[in-house]
Amino acid sequence: MAIMRIFIGNLFILIFISVFSLLFMEMTKELSSVQSFHHVLEESVALEDVRLSSNSLILDRHGNAISDVFTSENRISLPFEKIPTSVVNAFVAAEDQSFYEHPGFDLSGIARAFMVNVQSGSIEQGGSTITQQLARNLYLSHSQNYERKLSELLYSYQIERDFSKEEIMELYINSVYFSNGVYGIEAAANYYFGLSAQDLSLAQIAFLCAVPNNPSHYNPLTGKEAVHERKAWILQKMYEQGFLENDELETALEEEIVLHTFVKKDQYPDYVTYVLYELEQLISHEEGYAQRLRTSGNNEERADITASLKARVQEVLASGITIETALVPEIQAHTVSTVNDHLSHTDTQGAVSVIDHHSSEIVAITGGTSYNKFDFHRGFQAFRQPGSAIKPLLVFAPFLEETNAGINSIIDASPIKRGSYEPQNFGGAVYGKVPLEAAFKHSYNTAAVRILDMVGVEESFSYLNNFDFSRVTSEDQRLPAALGGFSMGMSVNEMTQAYTVFAAKGIYTPPKAIQTVKNAEGDILFKWAETSKEVWNEETINKMNKMLEKVTSEGTGRAARFNTQGYIGGKTGTTNDFQDLWFIGSSSQYTAGVWIGKDEPASLYRESENNLHTNLWREIMKGFH
Template sequence: MRTIIGYLLTFFTLSCFYILILKIEEEWNNVKPVSAVLEEKIQINDIHLQQNSYIYDRNNELISEHVNEQKRKYIPLKEIPDIAKQIFIVTEDSRFYEHSGFDIAGVTRAAIVNAKSGLLEQGGSTITQQLARNLFLNHEKTWNRKLSELLYAYQLEKKLTKDEILELYLNAIYFQHGVYGIETAAQYYFSRPLKQLSIGELAFICAIPNNPSLYDPLTHFTETKKRQERILQILFDKGMINKETFHAARSQPISLRLQKPVDRFPDYVTYVYDELKQLIALKEGISGEQLDKRASEVLQSGVRIYTSLDPNIQQTAINAIQTYLPYKNVQGAAVVIDHTADEIIALTGGKHYKKFDFHRAFQAYRQPGSAIKPLLVYGPYIDRFRATPYSLVSAGAFCKNGYCPKNYSNRTYGMVTLETALQYSYNTPAVRLLNKIGIEQAFAYLQKFAFSGLTTKDYALPAAIGGFTKGMTPLELTNAYTTFAHDGIFQKAYAIRKVTDLQGNVLYERPQHAKKIWSKKTNDTMRQMLAEVVKEGTAKKAYFPSPYIGGKTGTTNDYKDLWFIGLTNHYTAGVWVGQDKPANMEAISKQTPHLHIWKTIMQRAAP
């Protein structure tokens, strides 16, 4: 019996041992190397540092610099002076090209050097560790952060070459005052590119990152200068510079010349930001928060935005608004479009405009008054009924379903030509014509323009003389008038010509979507009638000698809005005058500031 039990126990023990061996083998096969675990847990994808973006005018002159939270102008390693590279290697990580991301010997050496000098001359972290901290971590002094720093540094060394790490490092390090990267520091503190700095100036800015708050040149100049001299001493001791260079660099006076970011023409630039979102939305089919996030990513990636801005005409428009609107609380906006190229060349947001304030040219929706008549009434009527400027219409009293509009000063005029009715902006003929066209049919024309505020509530007879629920922006109305320069074809105008990355690759371009509004014959008739408005009608104060000039005024009830939209052979311009909180401006209207502003701008723009 004992023998049988012994055999059974032996068999059971061997079976268990065999199963254990199988399980161990299975687990062993599932064990991942440390490197594989790091690859899985610490993933380093493509590294992109935030960079400044730039906006240019039509002459490719810089007009605005978009600065992110991190001001940075990226510079390739090959363009960084060798002495600058050597400074950071000898002061931060002398065994940079030898270690694999962390350096025990370097930590020990740094501790000894710092102990002897009584100063923090050398850091314990390698350049790779510092880069890892700047890219992926924070600056907390904890063991967890330090361990993470080591692991990230190890992964960086596996993914990148030493030169790639050094390039990223020199573009990532912090130089105080929101300045990141050595090229940005050179331009910020000395208003010159890095390659133009002397050895003394290079050593001076290279002193800052070791402790940016302590070595802040603006608040602790003396401390920064002392560290610069210690750096120069190290370079001399190591034979990297000769005695003559050492003494010259150390004795050179350091004169800071701070550079402010370029930021001109805030009215125009504010709109460019909005239009950038439009282009992104069109190309990528996104909106809302997703669009805002994407636009921020694009600007942080570093792009060049090339625009159509004409700085001379822009400044003329700004000055004209200021000159002719000295009245308190009265505002104005002007838009100028080069309709030969469908480009917005000037755009003002209001008097004394500040960047990103409420922009009256593209954000203010106002009642258009009689400025809508050519688009909603006369153009469609002539197109549908093949009318001429000399076709007749009654300017007498009109009433329908309780709606009884009046002409200016409540006068009636009997039968008049279409040309006369438009020339003097009679109201009852316009309402009569809209009634004859049919509201649906007339609005079918208006829908082709880019009026974003149109609603079905606007489909009523008062629209003939500018009665809308929300209204139009000066930019929308001015753009619509470019149709009269295009033989009846509407094309949305853009401020942006193209957006490229910093290497010149095109990311976004303005689309071309032409829409036929009416026939060329209708358009020719309208041009003739609009010319009479300026020559002898309500806009004659805007007249100046020109091969062609035409347009239409608009005044809303109680003189709350004053408009003039007009064109020459080359440009279409629109001017709006009013108060942000609509109020009566009858006294001001007699001075016709909208016409004087328009004339001043267009005379400056004339070839």
């Protein structure tokens, strides 16, 4: 009964193909009828836009790959003109010798398959052309039943009407499966030999082209002997079809095949995680998502916009982009190892951002000790109170800009009370009239609050709003902000970005990790627009830099100083109960910020006494100066 059912099914297919072919051959005689058939076919077989995913790359500043970005499908798409001719010939010889003549299906191939299937009593052979295989890969399932087979024929015919033979071959070679999650000849060449397809030998091409016929059986990693047998068969078919000379055949048969299996590049997880976050921000800014989020009316709408943005980012990543970054591998590796050396043996966490303030580029960033990609990233996702590290930005620079005071101007550091708010100095110390420089380098809290009160909270915040503090709100505009009292706080990356203004003569240019995002053809898709703004005048900056330098030579940041030619200056920050330790400062070339704390805030009194934050900053900076 089963054999009879298979016989009838195969016979039905043969009859269908015969009728279909007669209609095709008679199209010039029955043009109107055929047009009607095509119209019906187009309505029944809608070929959607074909978008094959392709691997993306992240590069360091020297153009070296640091991360391959792909998920379940490892694919590197090639345009037809870059596909080696021998690859095309191998598939034609092995899979579809009448590829350039048939209209999507091959009657003789189906007849051969019919005879084999009848003799075996099962569906052993499909007689599928390359076009039919493409139809399965792109639009249909790989199930073995007659309903799918009929659909395959219709799709194949429609594909041949819509695409040229070159386009069909390009799609096929880029979509066909090469086992082990690898799709397309370029990714296969890279995965199994560490080469580009254009650098493969004839023997290597035949070896790879053997795999798609049955990827599980011809798996190069587990069934190499079977692959070699089919490789020899393909070479012989290529010779019989006139694609090879005899000496080429003999040379290819004798060549030893040595695999060099691909290892996915996945370096610098701290930096790569940040780059992918910044990519989302860049696309959001360039394509209007950011504006829509700012003007959205409710949480549901914001959630929909965010979901759409994330889908768009995945679409871009699947298109085979190259992300060029500012990463300096040596600085990143040194920064990560230094943080781990100081903190990994404890339950204390830390994060660092290093910025080249001449180019406004983030050259290194860490996410925490022993960081794994896509973990919670303390460099840009941890928002903590900044303590006194906020004073240069919110208090002293605005004061100098507004009053034109000198660094030796006298300021009142005596106790101050405004309503119920009565700030204290470290250790409860009481001071009187002191030079502005002394109040700064020794971080007197009472002086900072009085200065903010004098300048005006709103006025001082108008300067702070020039920077990229994402969690600062109008609720933060109150006197405790002078000492770092914010409702949500800042990340170490945001603080370090802001501090670059002191090294850039008062001009703030938002530092970025991404230089350009290019498509597979090398055209720029996305690039941050250059935006700079003057926050403070050069005279104010000169005064600030003198005071920041005094912090490292005479003040609270002395442990951060090290022997180097050029400038060293910065500011410490400590929050209530020593829960957060900060040091942010600059050399002549780089601005770096260090944050140390615990994920569940707890006292770091001993670490503060031992100057852990300033020592860590010093050791990091010494490594590349």
